[in-house]
Amino acid sequence: MPERNRRLILAERPTGKVEDSTLRLEQHDVPEPGPGQALVRNRYVSIDPTIRTWMDDVHGYLPPIGIGEVIRAGGIGEVERSNCERYKEGDLVFGLTGWQDYVLADEGAAVMRALPPGVDPTAALSVFGLTGMTAYFGLIDVGEVREGDAVVVSGAAGATGSVAGQIARIKGASRVVGIAGSPEKCAWLVDELGFDAAINYKTDDVAARLRDACPDGVDLYYDNVGGELLDIALAQLALRGRVVLCGAISSYNSREQIVGPKNYRNLIPRRGRMQGFIILDYAERYPEAQAQLAQWVGEGKLKFKTHIVEGLENAPDALNMLFSGGNTGKVIVQVD
């Protein structure tokens, strides 16, 4: 057990990727839980593209992280000491633990929830966590995936994309096409996850490959990336095609250079729609999704991969990796 509480603090807002000057490592005393509080030792933190958006001075679906505040992040920790009924010593809990060794959980605020027994903590942060929820509700509720759909996923080798594509396959899509950034990722999508095709956007002619893979157009485009890929998908949208806007990682590090999708106009003749969502809106239905995903995992229909990065101090590099494409599957930092 560390005797100090390391905290990664937002020192200045980044203009591009996270740099050395973006964050400051502070060492604090381990906090003392007051009445009704518990001390939680952080074990794993989830690395998600959205963390980068919270560093900008933009009020999105949550307020920006303030200068001088610890980096906000979902995570899983273990209760070390407790002064309340809600948390027992040794419990694994999840919530917004942040980029730090210790956090206080509060009985009233209920920011931490107990992890169901037997669930692996890394699985709880990936396929059964917000990542899996985002894939599930994005594809099924927002995208209204239907049997026979031609479904295309960008960022397909990422945590959310890889699950979304598999759900499309399970739901009876006529074809599932992933767009990813390396031959290894493309091979993983097709050989391991059962995608019908995978396109390497760094080396392939994406528009031509997509036309081959979806000759009747794209019924559902699950977009994690934005940018040029979104424009290509819009150009090839099928009649009544749907674009699910999950994220736009191609632009999170380059706010000044965002290019809008000029082919948005194609939504008119195609009677298409483009729709955004935030997974927090579906919180009441997480149990439904978790049960379904657990069943598919148990049946061997749904696979997921976790990329563990060791050490809290490496969390900034882990976040940057999401944008450089260094990961396959879910990136999780093992704090200690």
Added chain:
Amino acid sequence: MPERNRRLILAERPTGKVEDSTLRLEQHDVPEPGPGQALVRNRYVSIDPTIRTWMDDVHGYLPPIGIGEVIRAGGIGEVERSNCERYKEGDLVFGLTGWQDYVLADEGAAVMRALPPGVDPTAALSVFGLTGMTAYFGLIDVGEVREGDAVVVSGAAGATGSVAGQIARIKGASRVVGIAGSPEKCAWLVDELGFDAAINYKTDDVAARLRDACPDGVDLYYDNVGGELLDIALAQLALRGRVVLCGAISSYNSREQIVGPKNYRNLIPRRGRMQGFIILDYAERYPEAQAQLAQWVGEGKLKFKTHIVEGLENAPDALNMLFSGGNTGKVIVQVD
């Protein structure tokens, strides 16, 4: 009755607005109706932005007009001679009459429908025609307008926009804001049509005016224009806001310079959607909309304005006027 059939033929595809070289005026013999056909003398043609899109070599919701073909356009004509049961001499009929003096209606193809008795032909081409249908179904079905919505309409002094804004008011919108291109148009929207505010995009700071007019954001943006105005509306979208894509006239004359809406990303935190539609899909429900619109017109709740241009030869200028903003309300060419 003219002894010749003047026809405006697509001679070459325009790159910007319609020029002298775009069209060729041909003089033909008046066609002879065969068995099962009727000869229709064209009286009024509807001038719509979509005609310009048909001149491009792009297969949208309809095939492009071919080089050497007459310009496609909706219109109303009078049956002069008939060799079939369906059409009687003197009947007023509407359909795709095109930019020409005469057209043959065919009993089988049923391209012409009888105008209900007592309906003014120019009203039939505007508020009770595709213009009114587009406003009605776009706002109600695609946009799902709700009581209390803050509704913004671009191209608001145009044929469709002016009707759409009034329907929003009738449906209980908390505020209706029009964006138009002259002080006269803005005054007409507010003083005559009951809009709550009107913004002159040529002289006003649109973003600032829109924030004042809709301090809680834009619930429904009915877009006829695209371009920078769409981006401003997206930036100010309210939670679960809807963007109805009716048209994008800012770009129809400048295909090479289309700028995509970079603020499409705001659809994510706002849980918003952007959706296109084509009015032809609603054909079965036109009678429902026409009855409702007729009731509102009868009650004095819904007003419309018609801008008549005389002479078939002036149809190209009439079309260009839609893009330069010379019209208020519906532009119709009186053929003869």
